[in-house]
Structures are given as C-alpha cells and as structure tokens.
Amino acid sequence: MMWDQEIDALGLLCPLPVLKARKRLLAMAPGQVLRLVASDPASIIDVPHFCSQSGDTLIDSQQDGDARVFLIRKGQPKA
8 A cells, every 4th residue: 555654663662653653644635545664563553542532543553564554544633
C-alpha cells in the first residue's frame, strides 16, 4: 500500500512514537496515510488505542524484523 508520509520512530520509547504520529497526523489532510515504524514493544497497544481515541483509522499493523509498521489513515476532523 502507498502512504503519504512516514515517521521513523525506531529506538523511541512510549509515548514518543504516538506523540510524533499525533503531531504529523494533525498536519495531514483527511484520507492521507501515515506510515509509522516503531520498535517500542508498547506500540502494539498504544497505536491502536490512539487511533480509536483520535478518530483516525489503523489500516494495517505488521511485524518487520524488530520493528512494527503501522499504516494510519487520517480521519475527518471532529466537529
């Protein structure tokens, strides 16, 4: 799948991967896709939770060696 922007959060611990994703997603247009690469073991819990709270959509999550790769689609702004 193609993505619009990417964050390399390898080596960063909780909550930094989610905070970086949040900041980037706020600057993106609805429907765009962010690829987040994280090595923090907590990211497998933190990223889906963040998406459910933010209104963004977790499209995919896969293990890639020591990293976890997340694809997040920017949701519509909340009114």
